[in-house]
Amino acid sequence: MPGVQVRSENLEAITVDVPLTRGLGRAYGDAALPAPGDTRIAGSALADRILQFNPETGDMTAEAGLSLDELYRAFLPKGWFTPVTPGTRFVTLGGMVAADVHGKNHHVDGCFGRHVSAVRLRVADGRVLTCSRTEHAELFFATMGGMGLTGHILEVSFRLARVPSPWIYQEARRVPDIDTFLAALKESAAAWPMTMGWIDCLSKGSSMGRGVLFRGRWAERHEAPADFPALNAPIPVPFMFPDGLLNVHTASAFNALIYHQPQARAGVVHPRSFFYPLDVAADWHRGYGPRGFTQYQCVLPASGGHAAVRRFLEVVTGAGGASFLCVIKDCGPEGEGLLSFPRPGISIALDLAMGDDTQALIDRMNESVIAEGGRIYLAKDALTRPDHFRAMEPRLDRFLDIRRTWDPEGRIRSAQSVRLFGW
Amino acid sequence: MPLNVVILGGTKGIGRALARRLAARGDRVHLLGRDVEDLARCAADLQARMPTPSPVTFSVCDLERPETFAPAVSAAATELGGFDTFVVTAGLFATQPQLEADRAFTLRLLTVNFAHTILLCEHVRSYLLARSGGTLCVFSSVAGDRGRKPVILYGATKAGLTAYLEGLDHKFRAAGLRTICVKPGFVRTGMTEGLPEPPFAADPDQVATTVVRAIDRGTPVVYAPPIWALVMLVIRWLPRAAMRKVGF
Ligand SMILES: Cc1cc2nc3c(=O)[nH]c(=O)nc-3n(C[C@H](O)[C@H](O)[C@H](O)COP(=O)(O)OP(=O)(O)OC[C@H]3O[C@@H](n4cnc5c(N)ncnc54)[C@H](O)[C@@H]3O)c2cc1C
Ligand SMILES: NC(=O)c1ccc[n+]([C@@H]2O[C@H](COP(=O)([O-])OP(=O)(O)OC[C@H]3O[C@@H](n4cnc5c(N)ncnc54)[C@H](OP(=O)(O)O)[C@@H]3O)[C@@H](O)[C@H]2O)c1
Numbered sequence: 001m002p003g004v005q006v007r008s009e010n011l012e013a014i015t016v017d018v019p020l021t022r023g024l025g026r027a028y029g030d031a032a033l034p035a036p037g038d039t040r041i042a043g044s045a046l047a048d049r050i051l052q053f054n055p056e057t058g059d060m061t062a063e064a065g066l067s068l069d070e071l072y073r074a075f076l077p078k079g080w081f082t083p084v085t086p087g088t089r090f091v092t093l094g095g096m097v098a099a100d101v102h103g104k105n106h107h108v109d110g111c112f113g114r115h116v117s118a119v120r121l122r123v124a125d126g127r128v129l130t131c132s133r134t135e136h137a138e139l140f141f142a143t144m145g146g147m148g149l150t151g152h153i154l155e156v157s158f159r160l161a162r163v164p165s166p167w168i169y170q171e172a173r174r175v176p177d178i179d180t181f182l183a184a185l186k187e188s189a190a191a192w193p194m195t196m197g198w199i200d201c202l203s204k205g206s207s208m209g210r211g212v213l214f215r216g217r218w219a220e221r222h223e224a225p226a227d228f229p230a231l232n233a234p235i236p237v238p239f240m241f242p243d244g245l246l247n248v249h250t251a252s253a254f255n256a257l258i259y260h261q262p263q264a265r266a267g268v269v270h271p272r273s274f275f276y277p278l279d280v281a282a283d284w285h286r287g288y289g290p291r292g293f294t295q296y297q298c299v300l301p302a303s304g305g306h307a308a309v310r311r312f313l314e315v316v317t318g319a320g321g322a323s324f325l326c327v328i329k330d331c332g333p334e335g336e337g338l339l340s341f342p343r344p345g346i347s348i349a350l351d352l353a354m355g356d357d358t359q360a361l362i363d364r365m366n367e368s369v370i371a372e373g374g375r376i377y378l379a380k381d382a383l384t385r386p387d388h389f390r391a392m393e394p395r396l397d398r399f400l401d402i403r404r405t406w407d408p409e410g411r412i413r414s415a416q417s418v419r420l421f422g423w
Numbered sequence: 424m425p426l427n428v429v430i431l432g433g434t435k436g437i438g439r440a441l442a443r444r445l446a447a448r449g450d451r452v453h454l455l456g457r458d459v460e461d462l463a464r465c466a467a468d469l470q471a472r473m474p475t476p477s478p479v480t481f482s483v484c485d486l487e488r489p490e491t492f493a494p495a496v497s498a499a500a501t502e503l504g505g506f507d508t509f510v511v512t513a514g515l516f517a518t519q520p521q522l523e524a525d526r527a528f529t530l531r532l533l534t535v536n537f538a539h540t541i542l543l544c545e546h547v548r549s550y551l552l553a554r555s556g557g558t559l560c561v562f563s564s565v566a567g568d569r570g571r572k573p574v575i576l577y578g579a580t581k582a583g584l585t586a587y588l589e590g591l592d593h594k595f596r597a598a599g600l601r602t603i604c605v606k607p608g609f610v611r612t613g614m615t616e617g618l619p620e621p622p623f624a625a626d627p628d629q630v631a632t633t634v635v636r637a638i639d640r641g642t643p644v645v646y647a648p649p650i651w652a653l654v655m656l657v658i659r660w661l662p663r664a665a666m667r668k669v670g671f
Contacts, residue, residue: 007616009435046435046613049464053471060471074447074472 004040011047011063015122015152018042020414022148023092024067027099028295029382030415031147038413042152044094050074051155058160059117064094064153076271077228080160081218083115087327089276094153099379100145100337102347104194104216104275107332111340112158113144120155124407128154142402144337147378149403149417165224168274170216173264178209178313182306182346185330188215194274196329201350204317208310211328219268229270296362297349297377298369299331299342308372309346315368316350319361326350338399341377349380359383366392378416389420396421426638427503429496431455431484431543432512434465436612437562437634440627441510444635446479447472453499453506455484456513484543486513486535492543496550507557508638509547511540514562516614522576529576536580541587548591548600556599560638561588565606565646568655571671581606592643601641605634608651623650 005022008014015021021042022032034041044065052061058080068089071082086101095101100113109115118132121143131140143150175181181197188195192215199211272279300308316323327349331342352358366388369376375392376384390396400421403412410423417423428445432438433454446452446469454469456462462481469479480502484495499506515532522529544559551557566574567581588604596602609615609624625648633647646652661669 004617008613009439049468050471051464051467053476055476074443078474 005043006040007043007046009046011042011044011065011152011154012122012128014042015154016126018152019412020148021064021094021152023065023095023098024090026086026088026091026095027147028380029378030419031099031378031381032095033415035413035415035418044092044153047154048092052157058162059157060160061118061155061157062093063155064092064097064119066093066156067091068093068096073231075160076163076166079163079166081163082112083109083159083161084112085275087276088279089272090279093156093158094148097144097153097156098146098148099377100335100340101379102329102331102342104196104214104329106342106347107189107195107330108193110332111145111335111337111342113335113337113340115161116144116156116158118157119143119153121151121153123151124409124411138402139406141336142338142399144335145340145378146338146399146403147416148414149412150406151412163218165219165221166229166271167219167224167268168216168271169219169223169267170214170269170274171264171266172212172214174211175213176210177207178310179306181209181211181213181328182309184213185328185346188213189330193217196327199313199326199328199348201313201316201323201326202321208313208317214274216269216274224268229272293351293353294358294382295349295380296352296365297341297347297380298365298374299345299347299377300369300372300374301343301345304345304372304374308374309348312348312365312368312372315364316348319357319364322355322358322361323350323352338395338402339378339393341375341379343375345374347377349377363388378420381416384420386420386422426450426508427453427506428508428510429453429455429499429503429506430510430512431486431495432510432514432562433469434458434461436512436614437607437610437627437630438510438512439465440631441512441634442469443472444628444631446470447474448635449474451477451503452479453503454479454481455495455499456481457483457485457487459483486539486543487531489539489542492546496546500550505554507551507554508560509551509558510560510562510638511543512562514540516577518618519573519575519577532577533580536577537583540584544587544591548595551600552595552598556601558601558603558638558641559588559591560603560605560634562605562607563588565608565651565655568606569659569666571658571666572669573671589643596643602643603634603637603641604644605630605637605647606645606651606655607647608654610647623648623654 006014018041019038021044023044025032047063047065050062068091072089085103096112097116100111102111118130121131122128129136139150175184185195194216197211197213199209203210300312329347331345331347334343362383366384370391428450430438430442433442434456442452452469454462454465466479466481470476482495482498484491515535547559563585564581566578567585585604588602592602607630609621610627610630611624612627630647637645
């Protein structure tokens with residue numbers, strides 16, 4: 001990482017006069033990187049204490065560096081889980097607020113921010129403020145999804161959700177094409193609190209959009225094994241690339257999944273295999289070769305219907321093997337975060353091997369997203385052009401106004417904010 | 424039977440991870456440290472993690488103020504209704520070049536890590552022997568196993584501490600005092616923040632797991648992670664001529 005990250009248990013002390021705070025660096029793009037010329041940013045990961053917990057209501061206040069991994073270990077055994085989790089548990093509360101993360105339950109429970117009641121924030125002039133829906137509300141909403149640009153989040157107050165057991169009841173079924181997929185997502189949304197799917201990005205034509213649909217819910221106590229899902233259990237990944245080697249040939253592993261697995265599987269599974277399959281394969285992206293990979297995620301508004309998704313997938317599959325796999329998920333209503341990513345429609349996230357034509361592909365995908373009236377997710381962006389982002393975000397001016405009010409000198413910034421907004 | 428544990432150094436790093444492990448399995452913890460407000464926040468954290476939340480208590484003990492030692496030991500005993508386990512992870516560190524350039528800090532480090540830590544242990548030893556035994560678990564370091572260029576001063580404090588703990592073990596184990604000398608290798612905490620990572624670097628929780636096991640079993644010397652036992656075995660056997668040449 002360019003620049004130096006300073007970490008300490010005392011987050012309040014290290015956030016004085018620094019341009020940015022980062023958590024565990026799980027954002028794919030440049031959101032958690034210092035702007036060019038900035039040498040020192042704060043790292044929150046050691047500031048991870050739970051300051052208050054109410055076992056009646058699940059209300060918790062904790063320092064911003066508390067990781068979901070730690071929360072999972074300490075609270076799932078007690079019957080509590082975060083109301084929203086992204087696809088990795090190596091994220092901090094601060095990062096979850098800053099990106100206003102969403103999970104498989106977005107269509108029911110919204111983003112993480114919905115469950116946050118207050119944050120303690122160090123703003124650009126050095127003051128530490130409590131922001132909530134009633135105190136500095138505008139700053140509160142700009143902080144949710146604001147990618148760390150409103151200030152340094154020191155503490156987060158939010159509410160954990162009660163779960164009936166620590167296990168997940170999951171159904172997985174294969175789906176032959178995109179129309180069936182979208183219909184199945186819609187139908188599942190009514191009955192299942194958690195849904196998402198994996199799409200094979202190599203299939204074109206009539207089988208474009210084929211893949212596997214996952215839907216799940218917390219298992220009821222009588223369905224679940226009596227023991228706690230082992231913390232060090234080897235987690236079977238739904239499919240895995242041999243030796244982490246990823247190329248057009250090994251992508252046939254995906255075909256194997258589609259054709260050699262039963263049509264549908266159902267049963268109780270380990271919560272980590274359901275929520276965090278990629279954490280198991282921490283190094284799986286090494287298969288993308290020395291230049292590594294990046295991610296891309298957009299949401300296409302529901303108003304565009306199936307046709308919009310089809311048009312976007314044609315751009316992706318047309319790029320011939322630039323991406324093998326994408327994750328598809330229907331989003332519920334837009335959240336309160338001013339720049340929060342999800343909106344009603346279909347979200348598509350894909351891995352992209354970095355190559356000479358990656359920028360061109362991202363430009364093409366962004367043009368498609370703009371044409372459909374959608375937008376991209378800043379937590380996964382490293383390459384979007386400023387004019388493209390502006391064209392997707394009518395909310396941007398309002399966000400920048402608030403940022404200007406609280407930080408007229410532009411002290412708080414990231415590599416991403418400088419790239420996209422110029423400051 | 425849950426333990427009644429006193430921890431000095433539980434506010435940060437390995438001590439924080441260890442306190443959490445103990446609290447999460449139901450042991451009763453009393454925290455010692457120098458900043459009351461900070462101790463209160465750590466106590467809340469531990470309380471939230473206990474299987475059945477009950478207040479976690481704390482009192483002041485500052486390794487730079489030996490006059491706090493006796494009151495700290497008796498406050499801990501009172502709060503817990505007697506304790507059976509006392510852990511010291513508190514300590515100071517600076518790199519060899521930093522120490523060579525700063526005599527005042529060198530004196531503080533020598534005093535805190537060696538003289539005052541041992542003085543505190545003497546208080547605890549008397550307390551535990553008077554109630555017919557218990558565990559004294561103190562964090563030394565692999566740096567104390569051999570005089571080495573990058574840790575001459577810090578390593579010397581830990582070598583002294585290791586020798587002291589070994590002596591206690593020889594003399595008092597029969598009387599019920601279980602002395603545990605923990606020798607961590609490189610652990611990613613605030614203490615090592617910014618330093619280049621050597622091989623076998625570990626996270627605090629890994630070390631905590633090893634130490635909890637050692638406390639349960641009464642192991643007199645523990646390397647954490649265990650691989651360091653092997654590494655130090657080799658380093659202890661290297662001839663002086665070689666140690667003059669190598670950088671570690
Ligand atoms: C395998 C994988 C799967 C993922 N799946 C999902 C998913 O399903 N849904 C989803 O929404 N996201 C997903 N993500 C993205 C991830 O959840 C977000 O990027 C999240 O913000 C990362 O948290 P972090 O603590 O690592 O933050 P970082 O990556 O360190 O930082 C992310 C942003 O948050 C800001 N930030 C972090 N901490 C603070 C703080 N204390 N104060 C102010 N600003 C702060 C940073 O400045 C930066 O802008 C995934 C990422 C990975 C690697
Ligand atoms: N990290 C490593 O790589 C490593 C390797 C080998 C050995 N060790 C040893 O392991 C132990 C723990 O290390 P760590 O990495 O967890 O260190 P750390 O994160 O720096 O924590 C040090 C702890 O010591 C406390 N402390 C410092 N000075 C004190 C004083 N005067 N009075 C009372 N408490 C004081 C601190 O309390 P405050 O919160 O008040 O500051 C803090 O809780 C130390 O003895 C260290 O020498 C560490």
